Amino acid sequence: MPTLQDAPIGVFDSGVGGLSVLAALRRRLPGHPLHYVADLDHAPYGERGDAYVMDRTARISEHLLASGAGLIVVACNTATAQAIALVRERHPGLPVVGVEPGVKPAVAASLVRRVGVLATPGTLASARFAALVERHAQGCDVLPMPCPGLAAAIEQGEAGAAEVERLLDGFCAPLRAAGVDVVALGCTHYVFVAERIAARLPGVRLIDTADAVARQAQTLIGQATAAPAPAPLRLQSTGATDTLARMAARALDETPTVEQVVI
Secondary structure: OOOOOOOOEEEEEOOOOOHHHHHHHHHHOOOOOEEEEEOHHHOOHHHOOHHHHHHHHHHHHHHHHHOOOOEEEEOOHHHHHHHHHHHHHHOOOOOEEEOOOOHHHHHHHOOOOEEEEEEOHHHHOOHHHHHHHHHHOOOOEEEEEEOOOHHHHHHOHHHHHHHHHHHHHHHHHHHHHHOOOEEEEOOHHHHHHHHHHHHHOOOOEEEOOHHHHHHHHHHHHOOOOOOOOOOOEEEEEOOOHHHHHHHHHHHHOOOOOEEEOOO
């Protein structure tokens, strides 16, 4: 039976946003096999109900475990907020790492004590997000900005570029007017348009937690970053494979094969 040091790390997101986390894992653990599932046939999670997200999270986690994963990374803020507790409950002892908006580092970095959070409606409406703010934002104003439609537009690539620009104009303007000096990117998709967000929020620091998630996985596995060659990388999509292939080439600077899978 493979040990935690040998078994693949299973990573999933509703779409391609989790590739930012996958890329961070690839940098920190180049010698470790990775298995990524993009649930494109059921995206986006951020505008779905809790029960739907919990069902998809459970199904994909089971698929990754059946494929040999020894550790699960829930590379989706919405799935982490709404369903990571379910995975841990069903699989006690399984190492599970989630992603969540970087409220804590954003608050720590803010000089004016006013931070923004760009995230999906589902993430911002969750009890987990409310607990993050309650725990880490004492004495600091947190301005949550729901971004319906943004993740889906990002996944369209060039076809969605104009819509991304339109949405970002609307989502960033209130944060700029409020005078925030730090903004947490509370959806893994948003990393792919970070430069466009920064252009609309001059002087504002953006917080992305992808590397922190990869660092936590590295700590759990206990491997050093040095490796003679990149380990196997398996990419699967529940929807069309072209979107994942295109975005993976951009995020990973390699052209891995993408399989279509029914989960």
